[in-house]
Amino acid sequence: MQEEKSSTHAQRALIALRKRILGGELPGGTRLFEVALAEELGISRTPIRAALSRLAEEALLDRAPGGGFVVRSFAVADVVDTIEVRGVLEGTAARLAAERGVPPPMLAEARDLLRQIDRVFFGQSVDMEEYSKLNAAFHRLMARMSQSDVLCREIERITALPFASPSAFLDDQSHQAALAKTLSAAQDQHRALIEAIANREGFRAESLAREHARAARRNVEFLLSHEAALREGVPSLAILSS
Amino acid sequence: MQEEKSSTHAQRALIALRKRILGGELPGGTRLFEVALAEELGISRTPIRAALSRLAEEALLDRAPGGGFVVRSFAVADVVDTIEVRGVLEGTAARLAAERGVPPPMLAEARDLLRQIDRVFFGQSVDMEEYSKLNAAFHRLMARMSQSDVLCREIERITALPFASPSAFLDDQSHQAALAKTLSAAQDQHRALIEAIANREGFRAESLAREHARAARRNVEFLLSHEAALREGVPSLAILSS
DNA sequence: TGTAAGCTCCATGTATACATCGCGGCGCTG
DNA sequence: CAGCGCCGCGATGTATACATGGAGCTTACA
Numbered sequence: 001m002q003e004e005k006s007s008t009h010a011q012r013a014l015i016a017l018r019k020r021i022l023g024g025e026l027p028g029g030t031r032l033f034e035v036a037l038a039e040e041l042g043i044s045r046t047p048i049r050a051a052l053s054r055l056a057e058e059a060l061l062d063r064a065p066g067g068g069f070v071v072r073s074f075a076v077a078d079v080v081d082t083i084e085v086r087g088v089l090e091g092t093a094a095r096l097a098a099e100r101g102v103p104p105p106m107l108a109e110a111r112d113l114l115r116q117i118d119r120v121f122f123g124q125s126v127d128m129e130e131y132s133k134l135n136a137a138f139h140r141l142m143a144r145m146s147q148s149d150v151l152c153r154e155i156e157r158i159t160a161l162p163f164a165s166p167s168a169f170l171d172d173q174s175h176q177a178a179l180a181k182t183l184s185a186a187q188d189q190h191r192a193l194i195e196a197i198a199n200r201e202g203f204r205a206e207s208l209a210r211e212h213a214r215a216a217r218r219n220v221e222f223l224l225s226h227e228a229a230l231r232e233g234v235p236s237l238a239i240l241s242s
Numbered sequence: 243m244q245e246e247k248s249s250t251h252a253q254r255a256l257i258a259l260r261k262r263i264l265g266g267e268l269p270g271g272t273r274l275f276e277v278a279l280a281e282e283l284g285i286s287r288t289p290i291r292a293a294l295s296r297l298a299e300e301a302l303l304d305r306a307p308g309g310g311f312v313v314r315s316f317a318v319a320d321v322v323d324t325i326e327v328r329g330v331l332e333g334t335a336a337r338l339a340a341e342r343g344v345p346p347p348m349l350a351e352a353r354d355l356l357r358q359i360d361r362v363f364f365g366q367s368v369d370m371e372e373y374s375k376l377n378a379a380f381h382r383l384m385a386r387m388s389q390s391d392v393l394c395r396e397i398e399r400i401t402a403l404p405f406a407s408p409s410a411f412l413d414d415q416s417h418q419a420a421l422a423k424t425l426s427a428a429q430d431q432h433r434a435l436i437e438a439i440a441n442r443e444g445f446r447a448e449s450l451a452r453e454h455a456r457a458a459r460r461n462v463e464f465l466l467s468h469e470a471a472l473r474e475g476v477p478s479l480a481i482l483s484s
Numbered sequence: 485t486g487t488a489a490g491c492t493c494c495a496t497g498t499a500t501a502c503a504t505c506g507c508g509g510c511g512c513t514g
Numbered sequence: 515c516a517g518c519g520c521c522g523c524g525a526t527g528t529a530t531a532c533a534t535g536g537a538g539c540t541t542a543c544a
Binding site: 252287288292 | 496497498499500505506
């Protein structure tokens with residue numbers, strides 16, 4: 001066998017197929033045939049089926065009526081709506097956190113994350129790798145502050161879609177100039193959010209989280225309004241069908 | 243073979259297992275073993291795996307770290323939070339419907355549904371079967387009015403959980419007296435919702451939808467506060483772990 | 485020429501044998 | 515007695531052969 005990563009064939013198939021779907025190599029609407037994929041990847045149908053099942057769980061594939069799988073299509077409107085839903089869910093998490101109250105250690109953890117993010121700005125050019133990681137951690141923590149497993153799970157699920165993640169579009173290198181301003185504004189929102197939650201201001205926390213998600217939406221709309229040149233460098237948008 | 247319903251073994255296994263999980267026969271945390279289930283249902287492991295995978299998509303099973311599946315546990319708090327999430331999502335659908343505008347034929351369809359629900363009340367004892375069907379149809383239509391496939395999908399997904407459906411707890415026969423009042427209040431909310439959407443009052447529509455979902459939450463809390471006697475007749479609550 | 489029946493092929497469904505891997509018990513050894 | 519390592523079992527992972535069933539084509543008959 002080849003010496004790829006990961007242990008099982010199903011894992012490798014999952015990773016390979018996910019990559020192809022997200023990369024736009026398998027456009028939305030494409031029917032995936034077990035035999036063809038099995039031959040292509042040099043494994044049997046069984047691990048292929050396992051991989052396809054998991055991709056269906058990730059909402060990257062739809063089950064066809066009479067059996068089989070189809071690559072899900074994402075139009076621009078779907079991206080926008082998905083981000084809207086993320087905003088709504090994160091808003092709910094923030095509101096619940098405020099309403100139910102957050103244990104002080106957790107609040108301290110959040111404030112520490114904010115300081116760490118501040119520190120990333122100190123360098124000349126921002127270390128996007130690090131920022132993405134911290135930003136994702138902050139959003140995950142905010143979900144946990146709701147003290148609702150159900151909500152955490154739903155947020156994690158929607159966030160797994162590549163273009164809906166709070167850290168999507170950050171790896172886009174095209175408009176470094178605007179970046180600093182954008183990130184600084186986002187950080188202001190982070191601070192206000194924690195403040196609102198700490199003050200038990202549920203409505204304010206929810207509104208802030210929703211508006212915070214709007215930044216991602218503005219990014220998408222900006223990227224799509226400027227012709228292909230910009231979109232080229234944005235892997236998260238390769239999946240778009242139109 | 244036995245002459246159950248449905249065509250494939252995987253389908254039958256799916257239905258059988260879902261029934262056992264929802265019925266509380268397989269309590270939360272139970273590890274499901276392919277071989278054991280295969281022997282028990284008299285089929286091979288392959289269709290069992292297919293069924294387990296689909297149950298994971300339905301969020302009734304969790305994948306165990308090292309492979310395998312575990313029945314998901316639902317505590318009371320999870321039920322409440324799930325209903326909260328449904329309310330939030332339906333609220334978003336109602337708001338988007340109001341903000342984006344709804345085609346008149348669709349609004350007419352909604353008003354027609356409201357009239358049909360009114361008609362159900364005419365009889366001496368309400369036909370709950372019929373009411374459930376119409377109520378579910380109304381909620382589905384409201385989701386569609388958002389004109390967002392993503393949102394529809396998420397609502398449908400969360401609504402698939404037995405205790406989160408807008409028609410859950412309606413089959414409970416225990417407090418017929420209060421029922422008429424409850425349903426009539428719900429219908430008032432339905433009417434106000436459509437009115438708000440038609441008037442493009444996004445905030446009002448969202449608030450109303452959220453409050454409407456609270457009715458389900460009150461039902462749960464009422465049922466749980468009255469000892470087992472009441473809970474017996476409520477199949478939707480059999481899944482509760484505690 | 486149109487229609488309907490039947491056939492054939494292809495894709496998924498199913499069973500089963502074998503592989504692999506992790507874990508726990510048991511025994512050996514220092 | 516303690517610690518290490520080996521062995522074996524049980525669970526999932528994988529391959530493969532065969533079953534099934536539907537769609538499209540072809541052919542024969544009206």
